[in-house]
Amino acid sequence: MDREKPDNKLGPGMYGSLRLFDRLPANFLPFGDGDVVNPISDDGSSEAIFLQQPFKYFGRVYHQIYVNNNGHLTFNESLSDFVPYLNAGIDIIAPLWTDLDNENGGTISYREDTSSAVLAQVTEAVHQYFPNVTFTASSAFVATWDSVPYYSGIGSVTFQVVLVSNGERSFILFNYGDIAETGEVWLAGYDTVDSVSSFQIPAASAPELSFSSNINVNGRWSFRVDRSPNLPANFLPFGDGDVVNPISDDGSSEAIFLQQPFKYFGRVYNQIYVNNNGHLTFTQPLSAYVPYLNAGIDIIAPLWTDLENVNGGTISYREDTSSAVLAQVTEAVNQYYPNVPFTASSAFVATWDSVPYYSGIGLVNFQVVLVSNGERSFILINYGDIAETGQVWLAGFDTVDSSHSFAISLLNASELSSSSNVNDNGRWVFHVDGGHDVCDTCTENEACQQRGGVYGCVCLDGQQPNHEIFGVFVRVLNLMLDPSYGQPHDRSWLCVSIENEKLFESGFPPETLHLNDPSCQGTLEDGRLVFQFDNEGHICGTILMSNRTHFIYQNSIQSNLRGTGQSIITRERWMNITFSCAYPLIQTLSMPMGIQAEGGEIYKELPGQGTYQVRMIPYHDAEFTSPFDGEVEIQVNQQMYVAVEVDGVDISQIATVLDNCWATPVNDIDYSIRWNLISRECPNPDDGTVEVLQNGISTTSHFSFRMFTFSGISDRIFLHCQIHLCLVQNGRCAQSCDPGYRRRRRRSLDFHHSAAITMGL
Structure with a gap:
């Protein structure tokens, strides 16, 4: 330590004379016999103490704890700090955080007690202070500071903290004995990683701790610390009786066999996995942490993102057939679907309670409920506190063939807590058995359709009350080769056209219409009014933006309004037709490696969306000037250089990011035998030959590795890469892979679509 000890510090034989009481208060639990004693060390700590009974602390579950000499308990690592402060960015319990020094006397000791006498004592205390909570303790962790001097040498302190738990519910007791006055800074209370749950005992001086209380027992404070704070009323009960998911990054439950089969868009399932x-x-667990629609599976995703319960939180589930819960979910369905006769017979409830993002910044609380009576099925998604994140995320559902697919469209994840499709903030509800029953009342001129995840009746084509349907068509022309340069030139031409006859009939002459930029007017071609613009020098007011699945070019066809000066109203007829072109943001590429080099590429073209070209090209050299071509011999241990290129997007605004690259012995990207080359944008640490040479900087990314084969399986390998496109203006696209840099940093955009490309070598 670099602080100087005062001359008046008490010697080892003198500190006991400062005790004001001859005996400890009755509220102390027994200590001393059987306790482990902390090392005598200024600002020291215990070793990591592994708990027999894990302790749940504001949604995070801990299997270890540290008793720090300066009057506090921490979970992830020891803490030597002697100056107390809130908003420390850690989970901490501090019965009396100040500058203590057991080098000059006193004892700091601890034990985890499961004796029947102590468990009965703490169970009785919890019943007294929390009479409405059903609870029987299974563990009491007791840490005691007995007559430990302040560092200043003036006075000593005696106090105790008890962590009481039954695995699901957790409480802390602060017991205060003799607390001397001090001129040192001190603090008593607790705090959490994000300081969402934080409390400081409001005592004017340290000695007041011995005579204050929040439960009317002098010298004792008690708190319940297992639950996430401020969960909304729309959450169903969880915790008691739930099965808790394994603590595993990207892990899952076992197969959960349902008592009541669940009908999901025509398919009936008897089991489910909580990932x-x-x-x-x-049908199977899913470890994917990068969300994408069109996954080719039936999936319900209340909040699909990269979560990490290894660092805290609880993921739990149960199938509930109790009358109270069934009445609650039946009432909810009847409220949101008043025309659908329904009485629930099962509610499957899965809850993510205070689970951290993988980035370590922020927590999420949400719940999904599958409600069924065997024939009709609904899902309720309840959102509590959702922290903002730079990670990619998606909320919604999808089906095997994506015939029913819905993604909640919001700018950031935190908005989920205040959004809804049923006018009930923090709750989204969907009818998912097939939806036809909702539309039993549709007339012969109406059809049943889904909008915003909710089914209802809409007018059939040709029965619209408004006949001004203008037939707008949007085309995107990606010119891969600019003849004037003879080189690839990533320029996209967009063309939108509208039927001139219907415009005329509706009173909109062509000369009155323009795009966002009033100077961009259309030309008549084959009976249509055509507007052309591009993404470079002639953008015509086009706006480039992004959501969680696409980046989007948006513009609109507008009519001139003559208006009346600055009036905010008009009685003239006017037009504003907004249209957009969306690019999906993920690709999966495959390159089988053999002895014959063949060019390979893929063009991505989706109805109503943009087109772009993705290529994977192997090179001889690190300068990427000499691609493989024709018949070649590729030797084991030969250095390979691979480029992944995207054409047809804006090189000034879009970058290509390599997320994962791997090899398999057969041409199957999901083959069980694989060797990772790049994982989460960084080289596989188990393969020292892999280098990521360029990533997330431009529309081309580079990496290299030494050639290999799979032992005893095949003399060929098949190379696969997963990429995404990133809008550069939103921030850094690829993370740093330097040693010590935290993995999976902020990404600017989300992922969406999967595809495959094959190239032979």
Whole structure:
């Protein structure tokens, strides 16, 4: 330590004379016999103490704890700090955080007690202070500071903290004995990683701790610390009786066999999986932490993102058939679907309670409920506190063939807590058995359709009350080769056209219409009014933006309004037709490696969306000037250089990011035998030959590795890469892979679509 000890510090034989009481208060639990004693060390700590009974602390579950000499308990690592402060960015319990020094006397000791006498004592205390909570303790962790001097040498302190738990519910007791006055800074209370739950005992001086209380017992404070704070009323009960998911990054429950089969868009399932990364699947667990629609599976994703219950939180589930819960979910369905006769016979409830993002910044609380009576099925998604995140995320559902697919469209995840499709903030509800029953009342001129995840009746084509349907068509022309340069030139031409006859009939002459930029007017071609613009020098007011699945070019066809000066109203007829072109943001590429080099590429073209070209090209050299071509011999241990290129997007605004690259012995990207080359944007640490040479900087990314084969399986390998496109203006696209840099940093955009490309070598 670099602080100087005062001359008046008490010697080892003198500190006991400062005690004001001859005996400890009755509220102390027994200590001393059987306790482990902390090392005598200024600002020291215990070793990591592994708990027999894990302790749940504001949604995070801990299997170890540290008793720090300066009057506090921490979970992830020891803490030597002697100056107390809130908002420390850690989970901490501090019965009296100040500058203590057991080098000059006193004892700091601890034990985890499961004796029947102590468990009965703490169970009785919890019943007294929390009479409405059903609870029987299974563990009491007791840490005691007995006559430990302040560092200043003036006075000593005696106090105790008890962590009481039954695995699901957790409480802390602060017991204060003799607390001397001090001029040192001190603090008593607790705090959490994000300081969402934080409390400081409001005592004017340290000695007041011995005579204050929040439960009317002098010298004792008690708190319940297992639950996430401020969960909304729309959450169903959880915790008691739930099965808790394994603590595992990207892990999942075992197969959960349902008492009541669940009908999901025509398919009936008798089992389900609760996956740690915020989604439910039916046929197999899913470890994917990067969300994407069109996954080719039935999936329900209340919040699909990269979560990490290894660092805290609880993911739990149960199938509830109790009358109270069934009445609650039946009432909810009847409220949101008043025309659908329904009485629930089962509610499957899965809850993510205070689970951290993988980035370590922020927590999420949400719940999904599958409600069924065997024939009709609904899902309720309840959102509590959702922290903002730079990670990619998606909320919604999808089906095997994506015939029923819905993604909640919001700018950031935290908005989930205040959004709804049923006018009930923090709750989204969907009818998912097939939806036809809702539309039994549709007339012969109406059809049943889904909008915003909710089914209802809409007018049939040709029966619209408004006949001004203008037939707008949007085309995107990606010119891969600019003849004037003879080189690839990533320029996209967009073309939108509208039927001139219907414009005329509706009173909109062509000369009155323009795009966002009033100077961009259309030309008549084959009976249509055509507007053309591009993404470079002639953008015509086009706006480039992004959501969680696409980046989007948006513009609109507008009519001139003559208006009346600055009036905010008009009685003239006017037009504003907004249109957009969306690019999906993920690709999966495959490159089988053999002895014959063949060019390979893929063009991505989706109805109503943009087109771009993705290529994976192997090179001889690190300068990427000499690609493989024709018949070649590739030797084991030969250095390979691979480029992944995207054409047809804006090189000034879009970058290509390599997320994962791997090899398999057969041409199957999901083959069980694989060797990772790049994982989460960084080289596989188990393969020292892999280098990520360029990533997330431009529309081309580079990496290299030394050639290998799979032992005893095949003399060929098949190379696969997963990429995403990033809007550069939103921030850094690829993370740093330097040693010590935290993995999976902020990404600017989300992922969406999967595809495959093959190239032979």
